[in-house]
Amino acid sequence: MKPVDTVVAAKLVSVAINGISYQGLSESLGISAAEAHAASRRLIKARLFRDKDRQVPYPKRQALLEFWVHGLKYVYPAELGAPSRGMATSVGALPLSALFPVTEEGVPVWPSADGNVRGPALEPVHPSALTAAQDSRVYELLTLIDALRVGRAREQHLARDLLKARLYSWC
Known part of the structure; x- marks a missing residue:
């Protein structure tokens, strides 16, 4: 793969x-x-x-x-990097952003010159994720996947439940 x-x-x-x-x-x-x-x-x-x-x-x-x-x-392990400007991901994007407060460091972002959020950089699983994110459903799935890659236990648990709900309702 x-x-x-x-x-x-x-x-x-x-x-x-x-x-x-x-x-x-x-x-x-x-x-x-x-x-x-x-x-x-x-x-x-x-x-x-x-x-x-x-x-x-x-x-x-x-x-x-x-x-x-x-x-x-x-x-595809992930690591948060230096602060950057980009697109919010993981707990910084819906649906998880509604459940978690923004921390001092900011929310994880996919580095992008077109982004409007600042926070620790998290390289997307593939560069095409930025283009794919134009589809709100794909963006939601990829941000939930990022929460599984870098999130803490509670964030991972909620991301898993939300991914399961979407898989079973969209397919």
Whole structure:
């Protein structure tokens, strides 16, 4: 698996009911159609998605949730860096931002010149996350995933519950 697979998985979950073409997938994530197709194939090979007579794979909800909750932080570890300007993530973005107060250090951010929030830098799981975040559902999934990668126990627990709710209602 590669880091882009996580972003592709989030997008496929966000459009699971309506579906999407590989061309639409690539355009919405800012990656090539070949890269989107290869990521989808890897997700199927990892048994996180399945071909279901659809143009693109369909999520295996329980397997994907298990990987996101228990595996992702080990496969793609995250570290908070120096203060930076960027897009809020983890506890700094909805839905978790409504549940946690802002600390003195600020909220974690994906570094970006276009960002409007200042806080400790957290590199996204893949650079295409910034483009993918234009879709509010994908942004929400990726910020919850970041909470699992860098959050404390309470933040991780809430992120897990929110991810599960979204997986089971969107797919």
